[in-house]
Amino acid sequence: MGFMDSIRGEFIDIVEFLDDSRDTLVWRFPRHDNEIKNGAQLVVREGQVAVFVNEGEIADVFGPGTVTLETKNLPILSTLKGWKYGFDSPFKAEVYFVATRQFTDFKWGTQNPVTLRDAEFGMVRLRAFGTYALRIVDGGKLLKELVGTDPAFRTEEVAEFLRQSIVSQLGTALAKANVPMLDLAANQQGIADQLALTLTEQLAPMGISIPRFIIENISLPPEVEAVLDKRTSMGVLGNLDQYAKFQAATAIGDAANNPGGAGEGMGLGMGMAMGQQMANALNPQASQPAPAAPAAPASPPPVPVTSSAFFLAIGGQQVGPLERAAISAKITSGEVTRETLVWRDGMDAWTAAGDVAEVRALFPATPPPLPPTPPATPAASAPQPPAEGTPPPVPPTA
Numbered sequence: 369m370g371f372m373d374s375i376r377g378e379f380i381d382i383v384e385f386l387d388d389s390r391d392t393l394v395w396r397f398p399r400h401d402n403e404i405k406n407g408a409q410l411v412v413r414e415g416q417v418a419v420f421v422n423e424g425e426i427a428d429v430f431g432p433g434t435v436t437l438e439t440k441n442l443p444i445l446s447t448l449k450g451w452k453y454g455f456d457s458p459f460k461a462e463v464y465f466v467a468t469r470q471f472t473d474f475k476w477g478t479q480n481p482v483t484l485r486d487a488e489f490g491m492v493r494l495r496a497f498g499t500y501a502l503r504i505v506d507g508g509k510l511l512k513e514l515v516g517t518d519p520a521f522r523t524e525e526v527a528e529f530l531r532q533s534i535v536s537q538l539g540t541a542l543a544k545a546n547v548p549m550l551d552l553a554a555n556q557q558g559i560a561d562q563l564a565l566t567l568t569e570q571l572a573p574m575g576i577s578i579p580r581f582i583i584e585n586i587s588l589p590p591e592v593e594a595v596l597d598k599r600t601s602m603g604v605l606g607n608l609d610q611y612a613k614f615q616a617a618t619a620i621g622d623a624a625n626n627p628g629g630a631g632e633g634m635g636l637g638m639g640m641a642m643g644q645q646m647a648n649a650l651n652p653q654a655s656q657p658a659p660a661a662p663a664a665p666a667s668p669p670p671v672p673v674t675s676s677a678f679f680l681a682i683g684g685q686q687v688g689p690l691e692r693a694a695i696s697a698k699i700t701s702g703e704v705t706r707e708t709l710v711w712r713d714g715m716d717a718w719t720a721a722g723d724v725a726e727v728r729a730l731f732p733a734t735p736p737p738l739p740p741t742p743p744a745t746p747a748a749s750a751p752q753p754p755a756e757g758t759p760p761p762v763p764p765t766a
Contacts, residue, residue: 502578
């Protein structure tokens with residue numbers, strides 16, 4: 369402070385603070401040798417309090433208004449100074465103006481994600497940011513705990529400390545809210561209000577309150593957001609089978625409008641594959657292989673064909689194998705004759721039934737045809753005597 373400022377300070381009898389910085393929390397009134405005249409005017413405006421400090425000890429605190437500094441208006445300071453009957457000479461004291469209005473330009477955010485457990489997605493990492501308002505509710509506590517002898521205590525000096533306090537409480541607040549990750553947006557205001565109360569209680573010993581706390585956004589890491597976007601897209605598409613068909617039809621139309629394109633077949637295949645993959649992702653059960661059908665109960669092997677069973681060629685079709693009784697029945701019905709071809713295991717070729725001894729024995733015995741009878745020679749008959757009254761045959765003439 370220059371010489372003229374010192375002289376001017378000796379004659380200034382108004383103690384006030386006009387804040388044009390918008391970020392000053394505490395400002396110490398400059399006085400030459402900290403001397404204040406008896407009868408000086410103290411002007412405290414709305415949103416301020418004036419705190420008198422004597423030799424490092426907080427004395428009187430004045431709220432908004434204009435006060436003439438006299439013994440009766442400085443009861444604590446008068447006691448500390450030992451003024452019993454008033455005083456006329458200047459006195460030494462420090463005057464700090466503390467802003468009590470709301471400071472609304474504070475921002476906060478998480479530098480690192482906050483890890484939480486979600487019922488649906490398991491372990492998730494969340495980031496968040498927003499704004500909050502700060503207000504000094506007890507200037508004396510603020511001076512003792514944070515300001516000390518700083519002549520101009522600004523918001524930037526406490527911003528990082530407050531941000532760290534907020535982040536330390538954010539994870540606890542989100543966990544206590546017990547809200548699913550997808551429902552956080554609908555519950556942001558309730559969580560913010562709870563955080564404001566918690567922070568106010570935590571900062572009360574420093575004379576600070578958080579009247580308003582705002583969560584602007586709670587977000588996931590970019591890679592997780594990308595997966596959620598894909599899941600949302602699948603939900604919007606609805607019937608993925610119909611969508612895959614639509615994509616295929618669109619690809620065919622594009623290929624028709626661009627004949628000879630090298631990538632048209634590839635584009636069609638990729639479109640159909642993409643639709644199938646999306647359908648499988650939406651319906652995980654469909655993408656899983658179908659469960660194997662239960663094994664059929666074990667069945668006995670077929671009855672081995674006995675050596676007496678024959679196959680028959682009836683009407684140009686293979687019939688059999690047939691046992692002897694079945695063959696005998698067909699012989700009786702006339703379906704099988706001696707010329708019918710038969711075969712069984714061990715035979716080289718199909719053979720007529722009449723030439724196979726075992727089958728031939730099933731035919732009824734039939735006698736062979738009768739041999740032809742030679743013609744009979746008429747026997748010479750003895751001449752019969754002519755009957756009575758019948759003339760004898762006429763003798764041949766010579």
